[in-house]
Amino acid sequence: MAARQSPRSKTPVKLISATRLLSFPRIRQLQAEFPAYYVKETLKAVLREVRLEILDAGPEHPEPIDVSPETIEARIDERIRQNFRPGVRPAINASGIILHTGLGRAPFAEPAREALAAAVRGYCTLEVEEATGRRGSRHRHVEHLLTFLTGAEAACVVNNNAAAVLLVLNSLADGREVIISRGQLVEIGGAFRMPDVMAGSGAAMVEVGTTNRTHFRDYESAVSGRTAMIQVVHPSNYRISGFTSDVPLARLRQLCDRHGLALVHDIGSGCLLDLSRYGLSAEPLVQDSVAAGADVVTFSGDKLLGGPQCGIIVGKKELLDGIIQNPLCRVLRCDKIIYSVLEATLKLFLDRDTLARRLPVLSMATEPLEAVRRRAESLIELVRPQVDESCRLELVDGESQMGSGSMPARAIPTGLVALECTGLPTEELGRRLRTGDPPVFARIADGRLMLDLRTVSERECRLLAASVIRALRQE
Numbered sequence: 001m002a003a004r005q006s007p008r009s010k011t012p013v014k015l016i017s018a019t020r021l022l023s024f025p026r027i028r029q030l031q032a033e034f035p036a037y038y039v040k041e042t043l044k045a046v047l048r049e050v051r052l053e054i055l056d057a058g059p060e061h062p063e064p065i066d067v068s069p070e071t072i073e074a075r076i077d078e079r080i081r082q083n084f085r086p087g088v089r090p091a092i093n094a095s096g097i098i099l100h101t102g103l104g105r106a107p108f109a110e111p112a113r114e115a116l117a118a119a120v121r122g123y124c125t126l127e128v129e130e131a132t133g134r135r136g137s138r139h140r141h142v143e144h145l146l147t148f149l150t151g152a153e154a155a156c157v158v159n160n161n162a163a164a165v166l167l168v169l170n171s172l173a174d175g176r177e178v179i180i181s182r183g184q185l186v187e188i189g190g191a192f193r194m195p196d197v198m199a200g201s202g203a204a205m206v207e208v209g210t211t212n213r214t215h216f217r218d219y220e221s222a223v224s225g226r227t228a229m230i231q232v233v234h235p236s237n238y239r240i241s242g243f244t245s246d247v248p249l250a251r252l253r254q255l256c257d258r259h260g261l262a263l264v265h266d267i268g269s270g271c272l273l274d275l276s277r278y279g280l281s282a283e284p285l286v287q288d289s290v291a292a293g294a295d296v297v298t299f300s301g302d303k304l305l306g307g308p309q310c311g312i313i314v315g316k317k318e319l320l321d322g323i324i325q326n327p328l329c330r331v332l333r334c335d336k337i338i339y340s341v342l343e344a345t346l347k348l349f350l351d352r353d354t355l356a357r358r359l360p361v362l363s364m365a366t367e368p369l370e371a372v373r374r375r376a377e378s379l380i381e382l383v384r385p386q387v388d389e390s391c392r393l394e395l396v397d398g399e400s401q402m403g404s405g406s407m408p409a410r411a412i413p414t415g416l417v418a419l420e421c422t423g424l425p426t427e428e429l430g431r432r433l434r435t436g437d438p439p440v441f442a443r444i445a446d447g448r449l450m451l452d453l454r455t456v457s458e459r460e461c462r463l464l465a466a467s468v469i470r471a472l473r474q475e
């Protein structure tokens with residue numbers, strides 16, 4: 001019988017000792033599989049936790065605390081296996097959200113993965129000048145590509161776009177005023193709020209206009225002796241429609257010239273080529289902002305660019321020099337992993353004929369609906385013979401999303417496998433898929449589990465089928 005603490009008894013609970021537990025077969029097995037020292041320390045930590053739980057519960061606690069050696073042993077086993085499983089594991093994205101922040105945003109292109117593997121195999125030329133042997137600049141690896149692709153004079157890269165925005169504000173407007181339209185005070189997922197970033201940068205925010213309409217004269221009358229710059233922000237994840245008005249960059253350029261202000265554009269997703277040629281909705285292009293007169297443009301490396309997490313800053317050389325000199329730039333710098341992946345990703349943009357095929361974000365977004373539906377059909381064919389009639393699978397039409405605030409108003413037609421099973425709540429099915437190996441992320445609509453095949457590759461389709469079968473068979 002398992003030793004249990006009696007609810008009413010005041011007699012102290014007898015807890016198994018660490019020494020005895022160490023001789024249990026399951027713990028011995030753990031010590032063979034994992035570092036023995038780690039197993040022993042985890043065992044002691046679990047025992048301490050149980051002791052505290054007993055104390056916390058007190059003798060009057062209605063639920064007796066299970067202190068049987070088997071339960072404690074199982075708890076140790078589970079803890080160690082859980083902690084040793086890789087935290088960042090490969091997962092199957094069947095959600096249809098192409099840039100899913102929770103799932104790591106953009107999957108890397110093949111050349112980017114190769115460049116990454118090569119850069120981390122040993123040492124690499126991250127920050128040296130080969131010719132002189134002196135310390136070089138890490139920015140040079142991608143600056144020529146970024147200036148070529150955007151038409152800007154100079155470029156640098158930091159940890160993410162939130163960091164880029166903060167760094168630019170701090171470099172150009174610390175202790176001075178920044179004018180921004182009320183229609184552009186965005187909140188991006190994950191606690192990026194423009195007013196907070198502004199406050200953190202040391203710049204004083206001067207809001208102008210209204211939520212739906214901001215005019216040239218609003219900007220004009222807000223300029224003071226303390227104004228350093230005008231910040232324009234692309235409303236990535238929402239659209240203001242109806243009775244609206246905002247001021248084009250070229251007009252703001254005139255105002256900035258008149259008063260000697262910097263014009264900065266946070267474009268968010270940062271598109272480097274016109275997506276309407278692929279039938280996708282047009283996102284603002286970095287090169288258009290540069291051409292329209294923005295002094296500095298900031299954007300993400302892992303949204304539509306399809307690269308690693310980073311924030312890219314392009315613009316006038318004079319301003320970029322100051323930004324790179326800012327000690328904050330050192331704080332926010334990227335490492336060799338980012339530069340190798342970003343460089344290889346940017347090179348794909350040099351060949352526009354092959355880009356849509358080679359960059360996963362674009363190949364997923366542009367794959368013809370028929371091809372996605374065929375993959376959905378083959379998933380159904382793989383699963384159906386393996387499960388009984390209580391499980392129903394059906395191919396239905398649906399919509400995928402670009403995600404991460406890119407192209408918010410436009411959905412991409414897709415093929416979904418709708419899944420439902422008598423006696424198995426959809427929530428539970430979703431939970432089983434998420435906690436499986438590999439974890440699968442789907443979505444729920446109309447009470448059914450929906451697997452979107454647009455974000456599942458041909459290679460992953462078989463893995464997905466096996467995961468679905470396991471989940472449906474309650475394995």
Ligand SMILES: *Cc1c(COP(=O)(O)O)cnc(C)c1O
Pocket residue numbers: 160161162163165186188192233234235236237266267268269299300301302310311404405
């Ligand atoms: C996404 C986004 C950011 C934040 O970029 P991260 O790379 O996620 O840090 C900032 N501004 C805009 C307009 C965005 O769309």
